[in-house]
Amino acid sequence: MSSRTLKPCTIIPRNLYVERAADRQLRTVINDMGRPAYILVARQMGKTNLLINMKHERSDDIVLYLDLSNRFDSARKWFRNVIDSLIESYPDSFDQQQEKIEQQREVSNYEPNVEFDRHLRTLLRSVDKRVIIVLDEIDSLVGCTYSDVVLAQIRSMYFSRVNHSEYSRLTYVLSGVAEPAELIRDKNISPFNIGEKIYLEDFSSSEFEAFLEKSGLSITPSVTKCVFDWANGNPRITWDICSELEERLLAGELITPETVDQTVNKLYLREYDRAPVDHIRTLVESDTQIRNAIIAIRYSRSDITDDKIKSKLYLAGITKNIEHGELKIKNRVIDEALSDRWIEQITAAQKGPLILGNESYSSGNYESAVKHYEEALSDESLKASITDIVRVEIGLAYMWNGDSEKAIEQFALAYKNSNNIKLKQSIKLHWGTTLISNQEYIESTPHLLEASSGEDSIIATNAKLNLLVAYLKSGNDKNIISALALSTELISSLLEASTDSDNIALSTAYYHQSTIYEALQQKEDAISALQNAINLAPTQYKPFLLIAQLSQQKSPTDKKSSLIAFRKVIDENEIELSGITDSALELDKTTIAKALLNTHQLNGVGEFKNLLGIIKEKFYRASASESGVLTNLAEEAYDNEASAIAAGLLDLCAEFYLNEASSIESKLKIYRALATHGNNSSNDTWALKYLEELSENCPAELVDIEDIESANTAIIKLFQSDSSDTYKALRIWRKFEEKALKVDPSQSVLVLFIIMIHENNIKSTDEALSYAHKFLTNIDHLEGKGRATEVWHTLRKQAENIVKTWEALKYKDLGRNTKVLVKYGESEPTVKKYKHVEDDIKSKKCILIKQL
Template sequence: MTARVLAPATIIPAHLYVERSADRQLKTVIDEMGRPGYILVSRQMGKTNLLLNMKRNRSMDLVVYFDLSNRFETARKFFRNIIDTILEMSPELFESAAKVIDGQRRGDELEDSVEYDRHLRLLLKSANKKIVIILDEIDSLIGCTYSDSILAQVRSMYFSRGNHEIYNNLTYVLSGVAEPGDLIKDKNISPFNIGEKIYLEDFTRSEFDEFVSRAKLKVGSSVSDRIYWWTDGNPRISWDICSEVELEIAAGKDATPLLVDEIVDRLYYQEHDRAPVDHIRALVEGDASIRNAIMSIRYDRGNFADDRVKGKLYLAGIAKSDRALGIVIKNRVIDGALSERWIKQLEDSEPSALTIASEAFSAKDYVKAKKYFAEVFAADVEELVESKRIDYASSLFYSGDFNDAIDQYELIEAETVDERIRQLCSLQAGGAYLALKNYQSALNKLQTALVGPDRALVVSAKLNLQVAYARMKVQEYRSAAISLSEDLIEQIQSINEPDQKYLLTTALANASLIYSLYGNKDLSTAALERARSVAPLEFMPFLLVEGLKRSDEANEKKSLLAEFVELVTDNRLKLISDAQSPLGLTKLVLSLAVVGLATYADDQFDSFVRVIKDKYYQPTSSIVSILIDLAEAVETEDNSPGAVLLLRAESTYLTSDVPEFERIRLYRHLANSQSNVSAGSWGMKFLRTLNAHCPPDLLGEQDAIVAANFMVGRFSSKRSELAECFELWRRFEDTASEKWPEWGMLFLYLQMQCALDVKNVEDSSLFASKIISVSEKLEMKGKAFEALAPFLNGANDHLRSIKSVQLKNFKRNDKVVVKYKDADPIVSKFKNVEGDLRSGLCTLIGRS
């Protein structure tokens, strides 16, 4: 059998590659070296092969190809990879340059872009030829922390040609399915608008015929016509259909238009799992705007004004522009894969956002309800009738967005004409204020809810008022709190409602808390025992933990814990949020019970934690992650009881198969929850593990906060350990300064002070300069100024003192070289520039 010509291939062999207008346009862009080329094209159109073909044809130039889907941790590593790759391509040509670059990397650490700029110019001077840098798949930079740096650097190089003529021998070619401007996160950065756009189009008919000829595909004109009729020159689809035709001919079949139709049906319509149809259908399924645009194209020839949607259609490979017809579906293969019947099925099966929100709210999926209510609210507030607006506010409340919930409740309260609705909104807003621990505002709202017309809401307001009085712990409210509790319990006992036991249990539990906080232990115990005697099953875990907290006897605690373990093990109790029911089995209740087991009933600890794992966590969750999660739930409690769980996780369950990110999380919590003395070893373990296993891009703010607190503690007690701390933290320094400049300033300030301790003027000056640089990214106002001003003042004072020492070495008539901002250096007598040097208007370079 003859070897296949059109075997599946990612890289098209040179003998099969057919040049298109884009190849010629790209050649012109690179020949002129005027502006960077940017190839904007949908997937599966052959852009990578376009770039590699260009590389093959420019043997006299140095063309370097980079696939940006291979990500680097930092901008520095990204830029260095470009330099290193160029060096490796021609080691003999760049032998001396490589030594210089290596030496500079080992010496003073320059800013990422400054180092890259310097080393790129060095390579250009050494090469004495054009260098073309290809950055393919630039859409992979979406979500990358340093995408701004890359695009800013590319743009900067073209604007630097006035100062550095050597840059006329360098150009970039970018390629992807996203506009470069879409990758810029910082809106203060100028848009990337200097590129020469190159649109990679389908094969023309003559180019398609050339491809068939190169492939040695022996078919008649009717078969070629039929393939082109289906594909309209799409390169990927044309290759795949021709490849299948080649196989069928090799198997002895006659090549006919009917055979082409059968191949199209088999490849694209039976399974829908072949590129590019698979990717396109997935996009259409998930984007209603694309579906609407497709139907618009079919019925009114693309007569829609949204350029953003047009861009989506083009980059998705769904549509193209036709001079006579306007926007049309790209080809018949794609048109058939996006049939009207299929799109209608999608539309018919997709409920409205309001329907989804309402169904999610009824199912108590408040996070989902919140999301879809927000969509409706943003699109058309009028569609949300008052009852749905209350559901939206309640979704916010029950999913823990208390501030937003308050805004919505107060908005409805101000606009409604229904007294009961106003009462309900006051009650719910009061509950949200309670959750935020804003007890005075809660008190005001709940007292307003007491005077409404709905008796049930009045009872609920009183229940919440009990909590507000208890949490405020203000002696002047003692009589009001006790009187309210007694009246409320009596009132609930007199009603005959299905939820009476829930209300009575809540009132008695709140009364127990009030008596406890105001020092009456006997009445507190009596109210709690009464609550347990009438409580529904789902409230029992909470009441047992309340008894655990109030008891002083170890045996009583063991008994309560045993009952708790049996209750949770033997019953299907749901784990709920505090907002849904403060007396239910919340994570806090569960966590306090587990802490109690670790302290008073250790023999039951392991087995009960495994019960919790089976009932309330994913099967893949490790015991370490569960104990950390439970410890986080009790961080607000006094005396940090969660530390008991963290220590148990480390000593018993931290095996080698625990993922490194969980190990980092555990050490972070231990370093944060222990005393300053005991936190030392955990802090070092945290920093060492973080350094070894956490990419800088994944650094979280809590990591930075704990590291900062730990280093401040070492600064006060064990400065000898700080050198290692700084070394371990160095790889995160740029990320921390970029994401959280205030923490970046603190780290730099500590390092500056340590350098001052050992009289290292060079390092202390470097850190002082970096502090000033980072401060320029911050709005130094109000509290931020109060907190950060000492760092900035310390840095400025240090640099001024160094400058004063330097300037003392010069006499008035000494000739010095100074530089004013962007101007060229000048020679002047010291007495003429001393004032400018001291005020920072110019920089001292040295003696003349």
């Protein structure tokens, strides 16, 4: 060796490139063109070189490589860059289309994704080659305002192959350090879950030896072993160590295992400023979960980390692929760079779980707050820091996170231990409201009564307001009379105080009084009280109260006036949608759904679409469609037990936005909502259309969990309504059966039961038996979970009876001495007398082929 081969470089020379399993998997995925490849990999693992090598390899194809760390101002600029890059990179193929595309850009008014779709198909139709678009650093796209539009468009392309065959010659390769589920942030858009994951792993020992051979680096077996012991095949670390050894060899040094140790210490374990150690240490320093997971791995407690943490560790470059079983730090360099002592120093210098819990609570992230608080509660050294006030905050975090039992447990402890009268009054208020949220209205009243009689007037007022709700919803006539008396007393005292700050409480009290009068069927008093609430309400309460007014008004003119006022206050003010801790009088999506439906009924299509446009602009992303807004509002209304509102809104969505021009994804979304949340009278039709559309346009392996869950729900509803379409739907569902049982086992097992019942009813013996056995196999994993055990037990008995009945009939004509042909396992069929194999047949040890 006379000159350096392993010089520092970003792109590995082709003569030094070593193919790994990921190269072969990527080659297969691209050849199949069935779905996008998603290369999920930590930094400094050779990802970019993998992609460049693939581009070199596919010289007969059109391969466009784009680095997404280069940002654009808008979705349109991003999409146009892809088209322009294709034309500039392959002028011989696409130059003739450039002028046509530029002309269309000047005159067309298409949305960015529609323009991109048309121009991409124009380019594809002009060639007969495969086109591969490589999007590297895909996680950089997630931070852009237009990321969801781009990713949804990529996803949609694979479904559009049904209509546009040229897309069968196009595929994408995405690469980055974010899980596919994290790519699309808007929950109203289907998640990006269609990619084939490819994990780019470290060199195996044989691949490392191939690298040494290609580089011409001549080192002894003991030195080779020492390098591999330190790097364990990490490409970047391996290259850097070998590059240093090469330089020493050229300087005439004798290379020994000790030389390797010195090299590693010099490169990685002194200043910690070399990749990938520098990046990994920064991640560990900033992430408590990662630090805790590293300690857990070191002390053989890796089973305590969930899949999200495992993914974090892999993408940080700390562990190998999470599918490889037991978690281990991936090599000695990283292990020593992340020493226990260093981690302890970081943890000691950073915030403890109580502070982190408080910060999460203050920002409204109650799930995170609960995690930190639970860590603090289990730490003996923090017991003295958990004061009664802190314990109340922990209880509130539990309450807002939906765990009322644990919330009350914390409130009870704080109340028992505290000597602070005001705090105890506050605790009783929170205790009562938690019980209300759990619909335990009668149980909440003694706690709220105690809080309402306390010294702090603000706490007392809030307790009385909640007590009105508890009395009214208890369903007790005596309590409703008590609620009316309390509301009158409360309003009187608030009017006497007469300060602007009391308007929120006053408007709330008047609203509750209105609902009490309605329960007592005192209509005029209800209308008057609600008008008082509207007059006094702050701006953010007015939309809710104006729509509440609609249900009290009889005159269409009055109803229209309320709707006009609603639209005006929405249009002229910046009003935020309510959060989980906000007043019940804040604006929510169910209120908006009611307003839209009433606007259509009273003011017609034009006003309906006008209001829909205002709502879309005020409360949704610019990329949202009108149909997407309507389905989202309908689903929210349905979840809030306003099913009639949801159904009415979905009927309008179907009427105005379900047509041949609708995209496949849009159709599926609308059909899905109609099938699960639409009018009961038309559910059957929509359920079948939804399943047919899903079957026609979505391959089984690409169906996401939301579609599976919705398909299961639709079929169960069809069965319960005794619809004639049930069995058509079941035939379609079988296409997705395997996927359904994986992603939604509980509901899918019920569908297996429905199929079993159907096949049994039509006397299809083999199918009935087959699905009975499938049901019994899958129910084993579910008994005692989710649904009541006794329900599963009843269904099990029915399936067992079907098996018993059909199997008894199957063998009833066989005499004990009848000769039968049976087969055991993989052995050749053999002739036996039935009496000798009867038990084996019934216990499935052998298969009955036929009677002789």
